[in-house]
Amino acid sequence: MYRIQLPKVILWIGLSGFWPSAFPLATPDDWQSLNETIGGRLQAGVLVSQPCFLVVNGQHVSVNQTACAEVQQNYHSPLFRVSNYGAWMQPQWETCQRTGEQCLLDSTTPTDPLAWTAYDCSQGSISPYYIEVQNVSDVQVAFRFTSTTGVPLSIKNTGHDYKGRAGAKGSLALWISYNATFTPEGCTTSYNAMTLGAGVGWQDAYQFADKHNVTIVCGYHQTVGSSGGWVMGGGHSILSPNYGLGIDRVLQFKIVTPDGIYRTANDRENPDLFWALRGGGGGTFGIVMETTHRVEPAVTLQVADITFNATSTNMLSWLEVVTNHSLEWGRDGWGGHIAGPSLIHVTPKLSLSEALESMAPAIEYALSQNGTAVIETLTWWRFFQKYVTGAQAAVGTGNILGTRLMPISLFETTEGRAQIMNVLSIILDYANQYIVAGTPLLYDYKNGSTSATPAWRNSLWLMSFHMVINFNDTLAVKQQKYRLVTNVTQHMRDISPGSGAYFNEGDVYEPNHETSYWGPNYPQLVQVKEKYDPEHLLDCWQCVGWRGADDSRYSCYV
Numbered sequence: 171m172y173r174i175q176l177p178k179v180i181l182w183i184g185l186s187g188f189w190p191s192a193f194p195l196a197t198p199d200d201w202q203s204l205n206e207t208i209g210g211r212l213q214a215g216v217l218v219s220q221p222c223f224l225v226v227n228g229q230h231v232s233v234n235q236t237a238c239a240e241v242q243q244n245y246h247s248p249l250f251r252v253s254n255y256g257a258w259m260q261p262q263w264e265t266c267q268r269t270g271e272q273c274l275l276d277s278t279t280p281t282d283p284l285a286w287t288a289y290d291c292s293q294g295s296i297s298p299y300y301i302e303v304q305n306v307s308d309v310q311v312a313f314r315f316t317s318t319t320g321v322p323l324s325i326k327n328t329g330h331d332y333k334g335r336a337g338a339k340g341s342l343a344l345w346i347s348y349n350a351t352f353t354p355e356g357c358t359t360s361y362n363a364m365t366l367g368a369g370v371g372w373q374d375a376y377q378f379a380d381k382h383n384v385t386i387v388c389g390y391h392q393t394v395g396s397s398g399g400w401v402m403g404g405g406h407s408i409l410s411p412n413y414g415l416g417i418d419r420v421l422q423f424k425i426v427t428p429d430g431i432y433r434t435a436n437d438r439e440n441p442d443l444f445w446a447l448r449g450g451g452g453g454t455f456g457i458v459m460e461t462t463h464r465v466e467p468a469v470t471l472q473v474a475d476i477t478f479n480a481t482s483t484n485m486l487s488w489l490e491v492v493t494n495h496s497l498e499w500g501r502d503g504w505g506g507h508i509a510g511p512s513l514i515h516v517t518p519k520l521s522l523s524e525a526l527e528s529m530a531p532a533i534e535y536a537l538s539q540n541g542t543a544v545i546e547t548l549t550w551w552r553f554f555q556k557y558v559t560g561a562q563a564a565v566g567t568g569n570i571l572g573t574r575l576m577p578i579s580l581f582e583t584t585e586g587r588a589q590i591m592n593v594l595s596i597i598l599d600y601a602n603q604y605i606v607a608g609t610p611l612l613y614d615y616k617n618g619s620t621s622a623t624p625a626w627r628n629s630l631w632l633m634s635f636h637m638v639i640n641f642n643d644t645l646a647v648k649q650q651k652y653r654l655v656t657n658v659t660q661h662m663r664d665i666s667p668g669s670g671a672y673f674n675e676g677d678v679y680e681p682n683h684e685t686s687y688w689g690p691n692y693p694q695l696v697q698v699k700e701k702y703d704p705e706h707l708l709d710c711w712q713c714v715g716w717r718g719a720d721d722s723r724y725s726c727y728v
Contacts, residue, residue: 196319201299204315208301208308215296217264217273218257223291226273233286245280246566248391251329252371256296262568262639263334265294266726267648274641277567285641295334295726297324309426309457316707317428322723323707325453327368327398333678333711334727354422354462356438361421365462366396373554380551384465387413390507390558397423397461399452403674404622406608406632408505408516409469409550414613417448417620419463427456428707446698446714449622449691451673453710455702469518472525473548474504475557476532477512478541480602485511489594489603491535497581500611500630502528510602511541514557522547568639570651572659572677575609575629575669589665596661597635600654606632623670623689632672633662648728652679676712678727683712 205212220226221237244250251257258264265272271292276282301308316323354361364386366375372388375396379386387409389400405416413419422436423444433456435444446455478484492508503519513532520528526545533543548556580586597603609629635658637651659677663669671680673687684692692714699715709717711724719727 196315196321200315200319204311207311211302211304212299213255213302215293215298215300216256217291217293217296218251218254219273219275219285220256220291222275223273223286225290227291227293242275242280245275245277246564248565251565255300255326258329258331259565260331260569261566262648263331264296266292267639267728268645268726270645271726272641276641278640280566288642300326303457306426306432306459309459310430310432313426313428313430313707317705322709324710325457325708327452331399333674333676354436354438355434357436361464362466363421363462363464365460367460368397368458370396372396376551376554379465380468380549383468385409385467385469385550386463386465387416387419388463389416396463397458399674401461401463402447402450402452402454402458404449404626404672406606406672408507408606408608409518410608410613411500411505411611412503412518412613413466414610414615415620415622415626416463417622418610418613418615420448420461421464422462423447423458424460425456425458428703428705432459442698443702445619445621446695448620449673449688450695450698450714451687451710454699454708454713454715456708469550471516471518471548471550471553472520472522473544473546473553473557474506474513474515474525474529474532475544475546476514476529476536476541478536478539480511481539484539485598485602486591486595488535488539489598490591491531492605493581493587493590493594495531496607497578497630499528500607500609503612504528505607508603508605508607510604511539515607516553568641570637570639570655570678571634571675572636572655572662572680573632573634573672573675574659574662574666575623575625575671576631576633576662577625577666577669578611578628578630580665581630586665593633593661593665596658600658601636604634604636606634608632621688621691621695622673623685623687623691625668625670625689629669632675634675635659635662645728652728656681678711680712687712688714 219241221234221241224230224233248259251259256264261274261277265274271294272289273291273294275285301312303309312323315321362384364375364379372391372394375386375388387407388396389405390408394400401416401420407416422434424432424434425447426432433440433443435447437444443455488511492513499515503517504515506513506515517525522545529545536543576590580590594603607630609626609632611630615627635655637655639648639651656677656679670689671677671686676683676686680686688695695714706715706717709721709723711727
């Protein structure tokens with residue numbers, strides 16, 4: 171067994187509505203007692219762009235030019251954002267969108283002074299105070315505090331959140347370990363596995379796995395957290411077609427439930443909680459302190475990197491090639507992303523010559539458009555270093571997503587493929603398409619073993635549509651953009667009745683969200699929620715058992 175101590179990563183627990191004068195849910199003595207209980211470590215939630223503003227929360231302050239320049243330079247850096255409590259990867263969730271309270275820079279030009287001359291800096295949705303979790307007892311204290319005072323509790327891991335659920339959050343400076351013979355507690359079967367603390371990001375996990383000659387199935391970003399919402403919401407990967415979703419790989423969770431008990435959840439201990447955590451979503455059943463993931467021996471991948479310059483006439487033809495061949499590619503083990511006029515896919519199933527033959531239709535089309543096509547053999551870590559950091563989801567820009575799982579059956583008929591092309595043509599009227607070929611197409615799944623929608627198991631694509639929110643959008647414009655995402659996503663729903671969506675990347679205003687995200691599993695998930703969190707100390711937007719949009723904690727949603 172190997173264990174390494176990582177640089178400190180923080181698991182943030184935010185105590186929402188913490189201004190005592192404005193939120194008299196707790197007395198000053200309550201706050202003082204909390205601070206003393208955790209050794210004086212209660213900290214103020216400072217907004218990441220605050221140093222650039224002259225007025226902060228109604229008070230005139232001095233601009234910190236040096237700190238402001240650092241924020242401007244790093245506004246789109248995931249590593250910078252993950253290290254700042256007051257920074258979300260999608261910055262509209264730092265704000266109160268309904269009221270316009272915000273502290274944002276212009277994401278297109280962070281040095282544009284209009285952002286801090288036309289607007290003041292307001293706390294928005296950032297919790298004014300938070301706890302840096304250093305051990306299990308910090309979580310237990312926070313649950314006890316919110317239970318006795320009624321102050322809402324929210325959880326922030328790394329800030330990758332498209333739906334505003336991480337109202338305040340934290341990350342734990344734990345460790346990451348590799349164990350060639352991991353046995354879940356109370357079980358007898360051993361596995362090749364890695365245990366990751368809540369604050370560990372995937373780049374650290376990938377690098378560590380590579381050193382030990384194994385491959386771990388994880389997310390497509392440097393700073394997505396390994397034990398947070400990614401895995402609990404489903405966790406797609408470009409390796410998922412062969413090795414399953416993140417929820418298929420988890421062997422064990424260590425979690426503090428809202429009653430303050432530190433529990434182990436696996437197939438033998440608290441199996442109902444283990445099932446719920448594998449697909450029921452983060453921020454719902456407790457605060458996960460660590461996860462153990464099954465790993466594979468080091469895999470060799472064939473990589474396809476195909477791209478060309480988009481014009482007004484070549485995108486639909488390109489998407490027709492993609493639509494007509496994606497099922498064949500999926501059966502060849504390819505997984506990846508198709509964003510606008512580019513495709514990045516990997517497969518561990520084929521030789522280099524087989525990969526060239528399999529991808530020939532895409533290669534031929536790109537070359538006919540004076541594009542480029544590279545087919546090469548890499549390890550996962552080398553692939554990540556070369557391709558992922560340049561192609562991962564952008565941060566520092568407000569993105570709104572709508573997604574839908576596209577059933578395999580659509581790709582099996584001429585009529586079904588025509589329906590897909592019709593939806594893609596509608597999307598192209600507004601933005602480039604983004605398609606994730608990351609469903610567990612070839613994975614040998616045990617029915618009922620996880621709680622995410624079963625639609626994952628009979629789908630080929632996760633199709634998505636997005637819009638960008640700007641720092642100076644009015645409430646009416648924001649509402650219009652959210653409505654547009656819902657309306658365009660509806661075209662995807664219309665051609666895939668009975669399918670579902672990805673909980674972590676779904677439409678913020680997903681209609682019938684219980685069915686979209688969990689299907690027939692939802693009633694059982696609610697039972698688990700009531701068992702482990704009967705007081706509903708944890709609640710988040712469209713999560714299992716949420717209180718609904720009229721709850722006061724959702725007053726900033728548009």
